[in-house]
Amino acid sequence: MTRGGSAGMVGLxxxxxxxxxxxxxxxxxxxxxxxxxxxPCVVREVTSQSDGIEGLTERLVLIGVDEAACELGVSRETxxxxxxxxxxxxxxxxxxxxxxLVAAVRRMKDDGTLPPASELVDEALDSADLxxxxxxxxxxxxxxxxxxxxxxxxxxxRAIDDLDLRQVLADLDDQDRLEEQVExxxxxxxxxxxxxxxxxxx
Amino acid sequence: MRRAAGPLLALTVAxxxxxxxxxxxxxxxxxxxxxxxVAQVAWVLISFNLVLGLGAVPTAAGLARADPRIFxxxxxxxxxxxxxxxxxxxxxxxxxxxxxxQAVGGALxxxxxxxLMVAEWGERRGVAVWVAAGVVGTAAGPVAGGLLTEAFSxxxxxxxxxxxxxxxxxxxLAVRAAPVDPPxxxxxxxxxxxxxxxxxxxxxxxxxxxxxxxxxxxxxSPATAALTVSVVPVAALAARPLARLLRPSAEVxxxxxxxxxxxxxxxxxxxxxxxxxxxxxxQALVGLGLGLTMDRLTAQAMELxxxxxxxxxxxxxxxxxxxxxxxxxxxxxxxxDLRAAEVPAQEAITSLVIDAPLPVEDKIALAEGLGEELVQxxxxxxxxxRAFTTLDLDPDERRAADTLERALDSQLERAxxxxxxxxxxxxxxxxxxxxxxxxxxxxRRP
Numbered sequence: 206m207t208r209g210g211s212a213g214m215v216g217l218x219x220x221x222x223x224x225x226x227x228x229x230x231x232x233x234x235x236x237x238x239x240x241x242x243x244x245p246c247v248v249r250e251v252t253s254q255s256d257g258i259e260g261l262t263e264r265l266v267l268i269g270v271d272e273a274a275c276e277l278g279v280s281r282e283t284x285x286x287x288x289x290x291x292x293x294x295x296x297x298x299x300x301x302x303x304x305x306l307v308a309a310v311r312r313m314k315d316d317g318t319l320p321p322a323s324e325l326v327d328e329a330l331d332s333a334d335l336x337x338x339x340x341x342x343x344x345x346x347x348x349x350x351x352x353x354x355x356x357x358x359x360x361x362x363r364a365i366d367d368l369d370l371r372q373v374l375a376d377l378d379d380q381d382r383l384e385e386q387v388e389x390x391x392x393x394x395x396x397x398x399x400x401x402x403x404x405x406x407x
Numbered sequence: 408m409r410r411a412a413g414p415l416l417a418l419t420v421a422x423x424x425x426x427x428x429x430x431x432x433x434x435x436x437x438x439x440x441x442x443x444x445v446a447q448v449a450w451v452l453i454s455f456n457l458v459l460g461l462g463a464v465p466t467a468a469g470l471a472r473a474d475p476r477i478f479x480x481x482x483x484x485x486x487x488x489x490x491x492x493x494x495x496x497x498x499x500x501x502x503x504x505x506x507x508x509q510a511v512g513g514a515l516x517x518x519x520x521x522x523l524m525v526a527e528w529g530e531r532r533g534v535a536v537w538v539a540a541g542v543v544g545t546a547a548g549p550v551a552g553g554l555l556t557e558a559f560s561x562x563x564x565x566x567x568x569x570x571x572x573x574x575x576x577x578x579x580l581a582v583r584a585a586p587v588d589p590p591x592x593x594x595x596x597x598x599x600x601x602x603x604x605x606x607x608x609x610x611x612x613x614x615x616x617x618x619x620x621x622x623x624x625x626x627x628s629p630a631t632a633a634l635t636v637s638v639v640p641v642a643a644l645a646a647r648p649l650a651r652l653l654r655p656s657a658e659v660x661x662x663x664x665x666x667x668x669x670x671x672x673x674x675x676x677x678x679x680x681x682x683x684x685x686x687x688x689x690q691a692l693v694g695l696g697l698g699l700t701m702d703r704l705t706a707q708a709m710e711l712x713x714x715x716x717x718x719x720x721x722x723x724x725x726x727x728x729x730x731x732x733x734x735x736x737x738x739x740x741x742x743x744d745l746r747a748a749e750v751p752a753q754e755a756i757t758s759l760v761i762d763a764p765l766p767v768e769d770k771i772a773l774a775e776g777l778g779e780e781l782v783q784x785x786x787x788x789x790x791x792x793r794a795f796t797t798l799d800l801d802p803d804e805r806r807a808a809d810t811l812e813r814a815l816d817s818q819l820e821r822a823x824x825x826x827x828x829x830x831x832x833x834x835x836x837x838x839x840x841x842x843x844x845x846x847x848x849x850x851r852r853p
Contacts, residue, residue, distance in 0.1 A: 215655075217653070
């Protein structure tokens, strides 16, 4: 054995260990962990791959869940997992979701991303079960008239108020039942909105 | 038979010590096939090491009153029979029981073989080959087990031992009578045995945890994992030429070895990605550390100490009880961390699915499928691929779905790697404590 050999061995070991750890840390070795979820109270841009009513609904729900999660003090992902597990939602969750969806309508109206009612009429009529002549008459209405008679934000807020969110959450995995409920709520909202407009005119 | 006796006995020693860790790579398969929990499969390793560790010293005492040939032959026969029993075990409880019996046979075989190898080759060479066979077996165990599991099944690990052991029984009986063991002369070498125990505990972290991370956490096949962890034995082989080149003192060699093991384990705790390449350098450090320490410490604990078998029993006890201590400390830590990692992993997956560039209907269908997989995970890493196979997508959407699947898999890999971090760091801590036992000042003799 040699003293120099011992010193050389210690120096080599220090260099090897230090080198390996330094390279690993330089390449993110200390931060290789799951994605950290974002703060739901910070406004983020939401997009959808779908157009029309489906895209509008998706964006409203995404913003609404963010707003609700912010109100409840949890992450968007925690709330989504909680609601998606199929258990009975709490009163606080239902209220927060309702308020969140209403807030989402207001936010989209304020930033100009809420489409005018005329843009949604054709699609709504496609899925509505109406008399052929009535449907043709409604399609023939000029956009300006539709937009003057129906305000998208007003219809959406009325529909959200009308929806039984507990039932909607219970039917999340039943697409037909879900569509039925939303369609009924939107139809009632359109009728009520039109009735109020007429009352205002009288 | 006489000529082949020595090599066959050396092979038996390697086989018994390889069994300490040979099932490591098969544990994920055993976990699924025998419907066991992670904590239960850990007992497949713990039971063998615990019985071998506790049984080695009393077995050595028994050897003093017996013919080593009968002793070794009986041990090898019990070991082979219990190996076959492991191979047909239909439940985790039976497998654990068979492993206990295997360890009893293993203890008899290891100590009997040592005496016969000394009778065959003389004191110096006999002990040296016995030590070397043990180190090779320990280091190569996980690799051999992984390759056999991939090529055949986990049961093959045990069946393959039977013919080797069956040949070793007549080989043991063919060795000429060993000299009578001298009476007790020396107390056990506490310091090298303590270092050996602590280092074995740390090395358990390296081999057992890394294999679980590769197979369970990163979903690599047992063969890929076996090839990956073969870096450790290869680096261990390179350690001896390196030591010969620099010629350090024995204490420095052991101290440097402990430091390299600690550094390698810290490197495994700080992996920058799930790419296998990143595991090579930390494993090389662990392997070099293993090569510099294990045989040197075993030799220090046995050198010129009589009776030989008793001191060999102490080293076997120290090594295998060290493994048990390592598993006992690390198993609850990483299983708890794995459970704790479920929530951040689920949240990361949810976040990516919500923001994925896919139509709403597909996202909902995907969320349902992923939800089912995540609910079923119960401490295991879920297979998210199944949720994607049921989606009916056009080519553009398929590309987006593939990108999403890769991103989700990456989140699972990150979660698994993160969950193993504390355990690797604890392993590094154990190696540093082993280093302290080397550096602690010695009491001067009056």
